[in-house]
Amino acid sequence: MEFVGYTLQVVVILIPLIVVIKWVQLTKGRKKAYQNIKETVVEPMSDLGSVKTLEVLPLIDYYTEDNNLKTEPGVSYLIKTDDTTILMDVGFNKQKEHPSPLLQNMKALGVSVNELDSIFISHMHLDHVGGMKEQKNRQFSMSQGFQQLPEIPVYTPVQMGPSDFNPGPVEEVIQNPTKLGKGIASTGVIPRFLFLMGETLEHSLAINVENKGIVLIVGCGHQTVERIIERAKKLFKEPIYAIIGGLHFPVKQGRIMLGPINLQNVAGTDKMPWNGLNESDVENAVKAIKETNAQYVALSPHDSSDWSLDQFRTAFKEKYHEVAVGKVLKL
Numbered sequence: 222m223e224f225v226g227y228t229l230q231v232v233v234i235l236i237p238l239i240v241v242i243k244w245v246q247l248t249k250g251r252k253k254a255y256q257n258i259k260e261t262v263v264e265p266m267s268d269l270g271s272v273k274t275l276e277v278l279p280l281i282d283y284y285t286e287d288n289n290l291k292t293e294p295g296v297s298y299l300i301k302t303d304d305t306t307i308l309m310d311v312g313f314n315k316q317k318e319h320p321s322p323l324l325q326n327m328k329a330l331g332v333s334v335n336e337l338d339s340i341f342i343s344h345m346h347l348d349h350v351g352g353m354k355e356q357k358n359r360q361f362s363m364s365q366g367f368q369q370l371p372e373i374p375v376y377t378p379v380q381m382g383p384s385d386f387n388p389g390p391v392e393e394v395i396q397n398p399t400k401l402g403k404g405i406a407s408t409g410v411i412p413r414f415l416f417l418m419g420e421t422l423e424h425s426l427a428i429n430v431e432n433k434g435i436v437l438i439v440g441c442g443h444q445t446v447e448r449i450i451e452r453a454k455k456l457f458k459e460p461i462y463a464i465i466g467g468l469h470f471p472v473k474q475g476r477i478m479l480g481p482i483n484l485q486n487v488a489g490t491d492k493m494p495w496n497g498l499n500e501s502d503v504e505n506a507v508k509a510i511k512e513t514n515a516q517y518v519a520l521s522p523h524d525s526s527d528w529s530l531d532q533f534r535t536a537f538k539e540k541y542h543e544v545a546v547g548k549v550l551k552l
């Protein structure tokens with residue numbers, strides 16, 4: 222009895238204490254991130270140039286229409302413009318496989334690592350850098366076994382290099398908006414302080430397609446789509462033509478569950494868990510995207526629920542496109 226009483230006392234004291242500590246960390250971190258956003262001066266990028274063609278091939282995401290391809294709650298997209306091929310993020314590889322789902326899908330889709338001109342890592346989260354160990358070690362892995370890569374640049378938002386599994390790429394940390402090639406740029410990082418995950422620096426790709434406008438390709442979307450749009454408007458004179466990728470709406474349901482806990486909802490926002498993401502966040506995002514008059518919208522299912530996907534389908538109708546592994550998005 223005495224032991225039970227003692228345990229109860231510890232629990233009664235410990236849980237509120239942890240909640241208070243987390244609340245203080247979150248409040249401080251969020252304030253710092255907001256301050257940083259407010260103080261960042263964004264100069265227009267006048268010499269971006271444009272590309273004639275753009276295709277985005279999801280190599281890893283949560284859904285596919287082809288049973289021969291692997292799916293998981295992670296992201297890896299092959300982005301092909303006129304003469305440049307970029308691999309954006311390297312998936313999750315939750316089961317620590319070799320060859321990883323990413324390598325298996327690349328093989329099935331006839332994509333070779335030798336085609337790549339660069340790798341772009343949106344942010345250092347496990348579902349984008351090839352695993353939990355990679356996130357912890359500040360590295361990325363395309364697989365949990367050896368895969369030589371060409372000596373190409375890997376653009377990262379924080380210091381993080383390739384793991385021993387995939388030597389070759391040369392790390393280049395990018396935090397400010399930066400032109401990466403003709404018509405291709407990083408939006409620069411927009412910070413967000415997340416409950417559990419802490420400070421998260423994420424950047425997105427922006428590609429200017431001739432006679433169309435800016436195509437924004439987003440990893441997890443922790444920045445919030447509202448802030449990504451705001452950044453793009455400051456950077457580019459061209460209209461926003463498309464928004465593709467993860468916008469982080471695990472509302473009502475999530476892709477990564479810990480028992481009954483919707484981990485993406487708890488870990489991926491800058492609110493306390495009981496205030497997590499909700500329907501109004503999705504509504505606000507839809508409204509913000511509509512205001513840009515974007516003509517092409519494709520939401521990644523890796524960090525958004527089926528309910529959120531439905532909201533987007535209904536809102537954007539013929540402008541909406543499914544993100545599915547193996548299905549090319551032609552811009």
Ligand SMILES: [Zn+2]
Nearest residue numbers: 348440441524
């Ligand atoms: Zn993600």
Ligand SMILES: [Zn+2]
Nearest residue numbers: 344346441443
């Ligand atoms: Zn993330």
